Amino acid sequence: METFWFAAVAGMLTVYVILDGFDFGTGMAYLWVARTDEERRTVLRAIGPVWNGNEVWLLASGGLIFFAFPKAYAAGFSGFYLALMLVLWLLMFRGLALELRSHFPHPLWRTFWDAAFAVASLLLAIVFGAALGNLLRGVPMNRDGYFFTPLWTTFTPGPAPGILDWFTVQMGLTGAVILTMHGAGYLAMKTGGALARRAGQLARAGSYAAAVLVLVAFTVIPIVQPGLRHTYDAYPLGYVFPSLAFLALPVLMFFQRSRREGAAFAASSLFIAALLGSAAWGLYPNLLLATSDPAYSLTVSSASAGQYGLQVGLVWFSIGLSLVIGYMAYLYRSFRGRLETLPTEEESHY
Amino acid sequence: MAGALLYDRLQFAVTATFHYLFPQLTMGLALLLFYLNSRALWTGESHYRDSARFWTKIFALSFAFGVVTGIPLEFQFGTNWAKFSTYAGGVIGQTLAMEGMFAFFLESSFLGILLFGEKRFSPRAYWFSSFMVFVGSWLSGFFILATNAWMQHPVAYAVAADGTVQVNDFWGLLANPWLLWQYTHNMTAAAATGAFVMAAVGAYYQLSGSHPPFARTFLRTGIVTAALASVILLFPTGHGSSVQVFESQPVTGAAFEGHFDTQKGAGLVVIGQPNMDALTIDNPLVVPGALSYLLYGHSAAEVKGLREFPKVDWPDNVPLLYYSYHVMAGLGTIFIGATLLALCFLWQERLFTTRWLLWGLMLLAPFPYIATTAGWMTAELGRQPWLVYGLYRTAEGASPLVHSGNALFTLLGFLGLYLLFGLLFVLLFVETVLHGPSTGQPGSVGSARAVIEQGAL
Numbered sequence: 001m002e003t004f005w006f007a008a009v010a011g012m013l014t015v016y017v018i019l020d021g022f023d024f025g026t027g028m029a030y031l032w033v034a035r036t037d038e039e040r041r042t043v044l045r046a047i048g049p050v051w052n053g054n055e056v057w058l059l060a061s062g063g064l065i066f067f068a069f070p071k072a073y074a075a076g077f078s079g080f081y082l083a084l085m086l087v088l089w090l091l092m093f094r095g096l097a098l099e100l101r102s103h104f105p106h107p108l109w110r111t112f113w114d115a116a117f118a119v120a121s122l123l124l125a126i127v128f129g130a131a132l133g134n135l136l137r138g139v140p141m142n143r144d145g146y147f148f149t150p151l152w153t154t155f156t157p158g159p160a161p162g163i164l165d166w167f168t169v170q171m172g173l174t175g176a177v178i179l180t181m182h183g184a185g186y187l188a189m190k191t192g193g194a195l196a197r198r199a200g201q202l203a204r205a206g207s208y209a210a211a212v213l214v215l216v217a218f219t220v221i222p223i224v225q226p227g228l229r230h231t232y233d234a235y236p237l238g239y240v241f242p243s244l245a246f247l248a249l250p251v252l253m254f255f256q257r258s259r260r261e262g263a264a265f266a267a268s269s270l271f272i273a274a275l276l277g278s279a280a281w282g283l284y285p286n287l288l289l290a291t292s293d294p295a296y297s298l299t300v301s302s303a304s305a306g307q308y309g310l311q312v313g314l315v316w317f318s319i320g321l322s323l324v325i326g327y328m329a330y331l332y333r334s335f336r337g338r339l340e341t342l343p344t345e346e347e348s349h350y
Numbered sequence: 351m352a353g354a355l356l357y358d359r360l361q362f363a364v365t366a367t368f369h370y371l372f373p374q375l376t377m378g379l380a381l382l383l384f385y386l387n388s389r390a391l392w393t394g395e396s397h398y399r400d401s402a403r404f405w406t407k408i409f410a411l412s413f414a415f416g417v418v419t420g421i422p423l424e425f426q427f428g429t430n431w432a433k434f435s436t437y438a439g440g441v442i443g444q445t446l447a448m449e450g451m452f453a454f455f456l457e458s459s460f461l462g463i464l465l466f467g468e469k470r471f472s473p474r475a476y477w478f479s480s481f482m483v484f485v486g487s488w489l490s491g492f493f494i495l496a497t498n499a500w501m502q503h504p505v506a507y508a509v510a511a512d513g514t515v516q517v518n519d520f521w522g523l524l525a526n527p528w529l530l531w532q533y534t535h536n537m538t539a540a541a542a543t544g545a546f547v548m549a550a551v552g553a554y555y556q557l558s559g560s561h562p563p564f565a566r567t568f569l570r571t572g573i574v575t576a577a578l579a580s581v582i583l584l585f586p587t588g589h590g591s592s593v594q595v596f597e598s599q600p601v602t603g604a605a606f607e608g609h610f611d612t613q614k615g616a617g618l619v620v621i622g623q624p625n626m627d628a629l630t631i632d633n634p635l636v637v638p639g640a641l642s643y644l645l646y647g648h649s650a651a652e653v654k655g656l657r658e659f660p661k662v663d664w665p666d667n668v669p670l671l672y673y674s675y676h677v678m679a680g681l682g683t684i685f686i687g688a689t690l691l692a693l694c695f696l697w698q699e700r701l702f703t704t705r706w707l708l709w710g711l712m713l714l715a716p717f718p719y720i721a722t723t724a725g726w727m728t729a730e731l732g733r734q735p736w737l738v739y740g741l742y743r744t745a746e747g748a749s750p751l752v753h754s755g756n757a758l759f760t761l762l763g764f765l766g767l768y769l770l771f772g773l774l775f776v777l778l779f780v781e782t783v784l785h786g787p788s789t790g791q792p793g794s795v796g797s798a799r800a801v802i803e804q805g806a807l
Binding site: 045048049050052053055056059060061062063064066067068070071073074075076077078079081082084085088089091092095096098099100103104142144145146147148305306308309312313316317320321323324327328330331334335349 | 410411414415417418419421422424425427428429430431432433435436438439440441442443444446447448449450451452454455456458459460461462463465466467470471508510514516517518520749750751752753756759760763767771774778781782
């Protein structure tokens with residue numbers, strides 16, 4: 001039962017990273033690929049109907065962690081206090097930038113929100129990458145099951161690390177590069193003209209950078225946290241995930257070259273899913289690894305809510321998830337197809 | 351950790367209060383938008399379509415602020431109230447997770463259609479989206495209130511071996527008896543906020559002679575809804591809420607009323623200042639016997655006073671609780687008077703030319719916000735000193751390792767950000783209202799905003 005909820009949370013978060021990931025990537029690519037106001041509005045319209053729904057996957061994942069693993073939710077959220085507050089403030093700025101930009105046509109107003117959107121997207125991608133780095137590296141858990149990490153200490157992963165150290169920063173950059181590639185690929189698929197051409201170029205360049213950074217990450221991770229190998233040793237089936245990631249990348253590059261943007265976007269989604277799957281497989285059964293004493297790690301069984309609650313949840317979660325997949329499919333289907341850069345007949349919210 | 355506890359509490363109070371300024375408008379407008387879109391669909395009149403499009407803009411603006419300010423609330427259960435989350439996650443995790451799965455996705459997906467899809471979708475599908483946004487936002491309210499209702503009146507739980515509480519009756523949790531009055535009262539208040547704002551915008555257009563047909567539609571729709579909502583807020587929902595507080599949290603009820611001494615035939619304090627040294631009300635204006643009558647149906651019934659209860663169980667800020675309750679109830683009474691008066695004038699077809707009344711309706715717009723905020727302060731201050739009433743004290747719930755320096759840092763950060771956000775919202779709200787509704791074909795380039803944008807570029 002706990003294993004199911006671990007997989008459910010990991011799956012929800014993966015969907016979140018794939019979906020909101022292209023929104024973040026769009027934001028990071030924004031200032032460079034979209035030069036005129038017309039192009040910028042096209043970019044915003046490309047994510048406009050969906051970004052809010054994409055972000056809900058984060059909220060819903062948070063809710064699901066709270067529901068299934070309250071102790072891990074409490075320990076993790078209070079332990080990463082400052083980083084999470086930073087995430088909140090950035091999410092606020094980013095959301096408002098998207099919604100408020102088009103309210104006034106004044107160029108200074110728009111420049112301000114353009115910059116806010118791009119910078120907040122970049123910082124969020126880095127923070128989320130670093131967050132994954134923190135989970136993989138482990139946290140200085142105490143015997144009561146709580147910890148508190150400052151933003152940085154000595155920038156080295158050790159028994160008392162900060163949220164940012166050389167490893168997590170490296171993970172943050174990797175995240176930012178992968179999501180830039182992913183978002184640029186989305187724009188290449190959804191838009192046309194010079195905008196789509198520049199987005200395609202950025203996505204191709206991003207895929208090479210991502211290849212290098214991911215190789216580095218796969219080399220460094222087992223050194224920083226040797227414990228992650230245990231699950232792989234016990235259940236070698238998990239090697240399917242890293243293999244899939246290394247398979248998806250050349251496929252992605254191939255589709256990018258042959259200008260099949262839809263297939264390329266699917267491949268980059270698969271790539272991200274495989275990377276996150278690799279991380280989740282290594283972490284299991286831990287939710288929060290302790291750098292202090294492995295016995296203090298919070299695991300799926302030590303952090304879970306009561307059995308009755310988890311069983312009832314199974315029923316409503318299945319119903320809820322089916323509904324969500326229905327809305328999402330309907331929403332994406334309704335807004336499928338390329339957007340024109342030129343002003344169209346269609347009145348738009350942005 | 352006393353410093354940190356204070357900052358944790360203030361931060362939750364600030365973020366929750368500020369956040370709720372937006373959902374109360376969006377939940378109210380979701381209902382009114384559904385009405386306008388239904389009229390548009392049945393009558394086929396473009397006037398209702400144009401009205402709905404205008405209010406969708408206001409809705410979207412408020413929704414955006416509501417979404418971004420809502421995220422911190424869910425996060426703060428973990429960040430600032432870690433011990434409480436560990437303790438109660440097995441119960442409230444259910445309702446909070448369900449809110450995400452059932453309400454947020456619904457709302458945001460169909461809002462995407464409402465904002466971007468008027469041209470792409472058939473009128474019927476568009477109308478359906480409006481309905482789903484209404485359902486989503488009111489469901490969201492339900493799950494959040496189910497969470498709060500459990501904290502006010504814990505049911506359907508068992509204490510586990512490790513001292514945490516775990517849900518043991520799923521339907522019992524969702525059908526918490528506390529929820530009936532809390533949910534209906536709260537949602538009626540949201541409808542009132544939406545309706546008063548709509549009426550105020552209509553009054554402004556009528557007074558300034560702009561957008562005449564819209565002014566009348568907004569006034570009519572706003573006033574009828576506001577009048578209905580104001581009456582329902584008092585009876586049965588407000589009355590029911592008060593009675594259940596006196597039943598389950600008698601010490602809180604006594605503090606609401608500034609009722610210190612147990613007595614038969616207790617009076618209702620209308621105005622007066624609680625004196626916490628002498629435990630009396632200074633400068634009181636009291637209706638004799640009224641409190642006993644309202645609670646128990648006869649004016650000689652005994653009502654327990656604050657002195658009856660140990661001081662450790664008193665709400666920790668009795669005067670603020672007393673004022674919150676009185677501000678809420680006082681404004682509620684004024685709303686009934688004002689809307690019934692406006693309804694009479696509307697009935698006699700004199701409203702649109704009676705300028706003093708239009709002025710009054712316009713200036714009334716901020717007051718439902720104040721009343722709702724005071725109402726939530728009543729509920730939350732009244733729950734003190736408990737986080738979960740009778741089970742778990744607020745002082746036990748804070749995160750053990752988040753020190754006061756960090757908590758104050760983020761509290762100040764939120765204050766600064768929310769000052770900025772508040773200014774932005776007012777600016778954009780005023781701009782949207784000044785801009786006004788436009789009479790265009792659905793989704794045509796002729797809409798005012800598109801013209802402005804093209805002209806400026």
